[in-house]
Amino acid sequence: MNYLPTWKLDDLPKPTKDLARARADINLWGYCLLKDAVPTSLVERCRLRLREQAAAEKEQGLAFEDGGPNQQWGDFTDNNGRVRPEAFRAKNGGINQRVWMLVNKGQAFLDLLELESLNEIVGHVLGDKFIIHSYTANIAKPGGIVMPLHIDQWWAPEPTVRGTKHLPVGSFTRERFSANGPPKAPPKMLAPPVVSNVLVMLDAMTKENGGTRLVPGSHLAGRHPDKVLDAEVNTIAAEGPPGCAIVTDGRIWHGTGSNQTDIDRNAILITYCGPQFRPQENYTIGTRLDVLSNASDRLRELLGLRVWCGYGRTGDPTVDFVDPTAEKIGELKLD
Numbered sequence: 390m391n392y393l394p395t396w397k398l399d400d401l402p403k404p405t406k407d408l409a410r411a412r413a414d415i416n417l418w419g420y421c422l423l424k425d426a427v428p429t430s431l432v433e434r435c436r437l438r439l440r441e442q443a444a445a446e447k448e449q450g451l452a453f454e455d456g457g458p459n460q461q462w463g464d465f466t467d468n469n470g471r472v473r474p475e476a477f478r479a480k481n482g483g484i485n486q487r488v489w490m491l492v493n494k495g496q497a498f499l500d501l502l503e504l505e506s507l508n509e510i511v512g513h514v515l516g517d518k519f520i521i522h523s524y525t526a527n528i529a530k531p532g533g534i535v536m537p538l539h540i541d542q543w544w545a546p547e548p549t550v551r552g553t554k555h556l557p558v559g560s561f562t563r564e565r566f567s568a569n570g571p572p573k574a575p576p577k578m579l580a581p582p583v584v585s586n587v588l589v590m591l592d593a594m595t596k597e598n599g600g601t602r603l604v605p606g607s608h609l610a611g612r613h614p615d616k617v618l619d620a621e622v623n624t625i626a627a628e629g630p631p632g633c634a635i636v637t638d639g640r641i642w643h644g645t646g647s648n649q650t651d652i653d654r655n656a657i658l659i660t661y662c663g664p665q666f667r668p669q670e671n672y673t674i675g676t677r678l679d680v681l682s683n684a685s686d687r688l689r690e691l692l693g694l695r696v697w698c699g700y701g702r703t704g705d706p707t708v709d710f711v712d713p714t715a716e717k718i719g720e721l722k723l724d
Contacts, residue, residue, distance in 0.1 A: 419608030419641035426634035434497035454483025536644035584639025596626035599648035
């Protein structure tokens with residue numbers, strides 16, 4: 390089953406400031422490396438704030454850690470594929486530290502969302518409108534295990550061959566996407582990207598410190614990676630200096646690498662999706678009111694508060710934005 394293009398390292402994306410080149414790289418390879426996407430001063434502010442936040446969460450027993458040698462994704466899900474957070478805590482031995490819901494954890498993280506070059510490249514993948522699906526950070530510490538290859542729009546249905554059984558959309562899990570397993574031949578039709586990832590390098594990213602593993606061109610494979618079929622697939626490590634950003638087509642096969650150095654690697658992960666979809670983190674009720682009170686229209690749109698074609702409204706479908714603090718109309722009666 391030859392789903393993937395052949396490639397040479399010299400042909401693959403290199404860090405670039407040229408947005409036209411970045412768009413072409415995403416089209417061909419499923420990702421680009423945007424050099425100097427984040428100003429040095431903002432990189433330093435984000436790194437400092439992340440380290441402070443992560444240390445405080447760890448000190449207060451709130452840290453979420455994964456990637457330990459005795460941890461596998463299947464250990465932490467039930468039979469329906471739902472994540473069981475208590476299993477992470479019970480297992481112990483987590484190495485990499487995740488910091489969730491960055492919109493609530495510092496102005497530096499909000500400033501990052503306003504960068505036009507990043508928004509422009511994400512818009513190339515997703516179109517005119519998109520929202521945040523998740524906004525997190527990963528501190529990849531020495532000794533973390535390699536994450537299995539996956540795509541981040543695993544929940545999006547794929548085209549189904551006429552006459553074959555499809556898996557109902559409510560039955561999707563992180564391990565099950567099809568009623569029939571991987572297709573026997575490269576599919577004639579491809580589902581469009583509905584997700585785009587941005588990984589901002591707060592520290593230089595290299596193969597040695599666990600740079601994200603990518604399978605170039607896999608966004609056009611038309612299927613999910615399979616643990617058996619793709620056990621020996623060739624991957625590359627995305628590499629770049631601080632301030633560089635990886636921007637992806639959400640169909641690309643990827644996974645966090647293993648940090649084999651003795652220094653932590655800090656990165657911010659922003660996943661965007663189309664405005665039709667339910668985000669992984671619930672920003673409409675999870676964002677602190679002090680953040681919302683000072684939010685720009687751009688930020689409110691990214692948080693899912695802009696009404697899109699009548700969707701996401703709380704009443705009047707013609708308003709531009711919903712206000713989570715506004716009083717809701719309840720049961721009324723005539724006097």
